[in-house]
Amino acid sequence: MIEVQNLTKRYGRFKAVDNISFEVxxxxxxxxxxxxxxxxxxxxxxxxxxxPPTSGKATINGFDIFKDSIKARRSIGYMPENVPLYxxxxxxxxxxxxAHLKGLRGRDAxxxxxxxxxxxxxxxxxxxxxxxxxxxxxxxxxxxxALINQPPLLVLDEPTNGLDPNQIRSIRKLIKRLxxxxxxxxxxxxxxxxxxxxxxxxxxxxGKIKASDTPENLIHNMRAAxxxxxxxxxxxxxxxxxxxxxxxxxxxxxxxxEEDWNTFSVLCDSGTDSREKIANMATQHGWPIRTLHRHxxxxxxxxxxxxxxx
Numbered sequence: 502m503i504e505v506q507n508l509t510k511r512y513g514r515f516k517a518v519d520n521i522s523f524e525v526x527x528x529x530x531x532x533x534x535x536x537x538x539x540x541x542x543x544x545x546x547x548x549x550x551x552x553p554p555t556s557g558k559a560t561i562n563g564f565d566i567f568k569d570s571i572k573a574r575r576s577i578g579y580m581p582e583n584v585p586l587y588x589x590x591x592x593x594x595x596x597x598x599x600a601h602l603k604g605l606r607g608r609d610a611x612x613x614x615x616x617x618x619x620x621x622x623x624x625x626x627x628x629x630x631x632x633x634x635x636x637x638x639x640x641x642x643x644x645x646x647a648l649i650n651q652p653p654l655l656v657l658d659e660p661t662n663g664l665d666p667n668q669i670r671s672i673r674k675l676i677k678r679l680x681x682x683x684x685x686x687x688x689x690x691x692x693x694x695x696x697x698x699x700x701x702x703x704x705x706x707x708g709k710i711k712a713s714d715t716p717e718n719l720i721h722n723m724r725a726a727x728x729x730x731x732x733x734x735x736x737x738x739x740x741x742x743x744x745x746x747x748x749x750x751x752x753x754x755x756x757x758x759e760e761d762w763n764t765f766s767v768l769c770d771s772g773t774d775s776r777e778k779i780a781n782m783a784t785q786h787g788w789p790i791r792t793l794h795r796h797x798x799x800x801x802x803x804x805x806x807x808x809x810x811x
Contacts, residue, residue, distance in 0.1 A: 502527050502654055502684040503548065508557035510543050510708075517543045519708035520557070525701070527653075530680040532695035532716075533688040535705040536808050541688045542582065544705070545658050548686075549579045562653055578652040578683075582659040584643030588632035592623055592642055595631060596649060603650045617645040621675065637668035644675070655679060657687040661694060673698055692801040702800065704807055711807040719803045729767040729776060732792035733783060737763040743782060749773040762791060 503525035510518040518540040525531045535541045546552040548559055550570050559566045562576035587595055596617060600610040618624050621641045626634065631642065640660060647655055660676065661669045669691065677698050679685060689695060695702060696716050704712040704719075712719055733740055740763065741753045749770045756764040769775050776793050783790050 532699035578647030593627040728796040735788040
């Protein structure tokens with residue numbers, strides 16, 4: 502659906518996007534991640550025809566975004582970070598207007614608007630003035646607009662920006678449902694959302710791609726240490742020195758103390774699990790354990806590891 506080859510965007514001497522290449526297959530939901538200023542929005546604007554690149558090539562649904570710009574854009578439903586809406590019209594009127602701009606007329610326009618309203622949960626809001634809508638429903642109107650012409654590709658830039666937890670959960674469910682019929686490229690800062698909806702992740706930083714894989718593979722292959730949470734009833738200094746002598750243990754960090762119970766974070770080599778050794782050691786010394794929990798790595802930790810500056 503999307504093929505990007507050596508795409509670059511310069512502003513004078515500054516490279517906002519630096520020679521990136523990636524692919525998005527049909528039917529995939531792809532998370533496009535990066536810190537502020539990483540080049541995410543610039544890349545999306547080039548793919549959707551809003552910005553010309555300095556060099557490189559990209560195709561959408563088989564159409565070159567520069568040589569066949571109109572055909573490529575007809576394959577895209579784009580929802581920008583800040584959805585531009587007309588406040589003084591009703592939801593259905595606005596979507597009909599947008600349908601006309603996209604070349605739909607008569608029965609086709611009415612049918613497409615009705616389907617978009619239903620898909621985005623806006624049927625009961627269709628007669629409401631846009632200025633009376635909450636932030637969450639305004640986002641839904643922007644998403645319905647992107648869906649009007651039923652494009653094979655949806656490009657969503659920060660679709661949950663400014664929403665409360667309940668609204669975020671609602672938009673997440675909607676994206677998962679849309680992913681059954683559309684290819685979706687979604688840019689967001691909320692990594693837990695990406696972990697729940699995306700089957701592939703592209704991480705960019707300083708205009709370059711740092712990683713491109715499934716969330717599961719990225720988490721499995723991350724280089725950071727594994728972490729075990731230990732709550733034990735014993736002398737803190739003795740426990741720390743004893744565990745630090747174990748194989749595969751990198752560091753033992755005291756966290757807190759409550760009466761006779763001490764809590765530690767035990768950092769281990771990636772891909773290892775020292776819980777059994779710690780449990781056997783505690784049994785040999787007669788030290789009661791209240792917590793022995795292996796912390797599972799998250800996509801957020803992968804993101805931080807790949808983009809941190811230190």
